[in-house]
Amino acid sequence: MFALALHGGAGTIARASLSPDAEREYRAALDAALHVGYSLLAQGGAAFDAVEATVRSLEDCPLFNAGRGAVFTHEGHHEMDAAIMQGHTRLAGAVAGVRQVQNPIRAARLVLEHTEHVLLAYPGADELAREHGLPLQPPEYFFTQHRFNQLQEALQEGRMRLDHSQARAAAPAPLEEPEKFVDNADPNWKKGTVGAVARDQYGHLAAATSTGGMTNKRYARIGDTPLIGAGTWADERCAISCTGHGEYFIRAVAAYDIACLMEYKGLSLEEACRVVVHDKLAPAGGEGGLIAVDAAGNVTLPFNSDGMYRASRVEGGAAQVAIYKE
Ligand code: ASP
Numbered sequence: 001m002f003a004l005a006l007h008g009g010a011g012t013i014a015r016a017s018l019s020p021d022a023e024r025e026y027r028a029a030l031d032a033a034l035h036v037g038y039s040l041l042a043q044g045g046a047a048f049d050a051v052e053a054t055v056r057s058l059e060d061c062p063l064f065n066a067g068r069g070a071v072f073t074h075e076g077h078h079e080m081d082a083a084i085m086q087g088h089t090r091l092a093g094a095v096a097g098v099r100q101v102q103n104p105i106r107a108a109r110l111v112l113e114h115t116e117h118v119l120l121a122y123p124g125a126d127e128l129a130r131e132h133g134l135p136l137q138p139p140e141y142f143f144t145q146h147r148f149n150q151l152q153e154a155l156q157e158g159r160m161r162l163d164h165s166q167a168r169a170a171a172p173a174p175l176e177e178p179e180k181f182v183d184n185a186d187p188n189w190k191k192g193t194v195g196a197v198a199r200d201q202y203g204h205l206a207a208a209t210s211t212g213g214m215t216n217k218r219y220a221r222i223g224d225t226p227l228i229g230a231g232t233w234a235d236e237r238c239a240i241s242c243t244g245h246g247e248y249f250i251r252a253v254a255a256y257d258i259a260c261l262m263e264y265k266g267l268s269l270e271e272a273c274r275v276v277v278h279d280k281l282a283p284a285g286g287e288g289g290l291i292a293v294d295a296a297g298n299v300t301l302p303f304n305s306d307g308m309y310r311a312s313r314v315e316g317g318a319a320q321v322a323i324y325k326e
Contacts, residue, residue, distance in 0.1 A: 090131010
């Protein structure tokens with residue numbers, strides 16, 4: 001039984017504020033990414049390859065906060081984080097604060113496959129990608145007007161924010177309007193961190209996560225995404241990819257806690273995820289969610305926010321795509 005689940009970020013996603021066109025666009029992007037990973041698994045591909053391919057597809061889509069369309073730091077740059085982990089070998093690779101590599105998830109995989117390290121950060125991580133011939137891009141490639149507007153709002157509020165929410169209709173005009181790639185001007189566009197988890201036909205599990213982090217984050221801030229055990233985890237029991245306010249997920253060691261609850265307490269995947277998302281993160285103020293798959297191919301996608309862009313499909317079943325709390 002193979003299975004795949006993906007997310008495109010969790011946060012304040014109100015049904016009323018998403019136009020039918022924008023919702024269609026999101027659903028189509030989630031469905032397309034699901035198809036990429038599911039087809040790979042159906043052809044006998046490895047979970048590890050499926051999660052990477054799925055995340056790449058989401059990174060290339062400017063709707064989501066990863067790769068193209070990543071959020072801005074306080075200074076107006078993009079600093080992207082990504083991680084990938086293979087369950088049965090427990091090998092992991094991650095990058096933090098990359099600014100140039102087109103697909104941070106590919107750079108994370110390079111760390112796993114071509115270095116003896118787990119996590120590379122900042123120019124050294126972009127440099128590894130360059131050495132291995134991965135496509136690099138100028139800042140313009142990652143720019144979207146919507147994200148830029150969100151930074152202006154966050155600067156006015158004076159705080160870092162999870163930007164999976166819609167831009168407010170009353171968003172202030174940008175401080176400066178750079179002549180760059182301008183995306184759909186619909187103020188209701190919503191975007192988010194991306195991730196995928198999979199179980200392949202051979203029973204192997206894998207997880208991958210990629211993000212621009214949080215809008216208005218301080219220079220050099222690293223979130224939970226590239227921290228193995230916090231935002232991303234895979235072993236022989238489960239594969240987990242998280243999205244939400246990273247500081248809370250780091251302090252909760254959220255992804256690994258699920259594996260621990262399964263191993264030490266004998267909880268099911270679903271129960272372990274519920275404990276972490278609803279009993280631990282939510283009361284602490286850790287808004288967000290996660291996607292998870294276990295060795296039997298069970299899939300669960302819990303979140304404690306208003307919504308989470310998500311999709312899943314298990315072998316022979318229909319594709320499930322959802323955004324809001326049902
Ligand atoms: N968890 C990510 C971070 O804190 C953000 C997100 O999932 O939206 O960097």
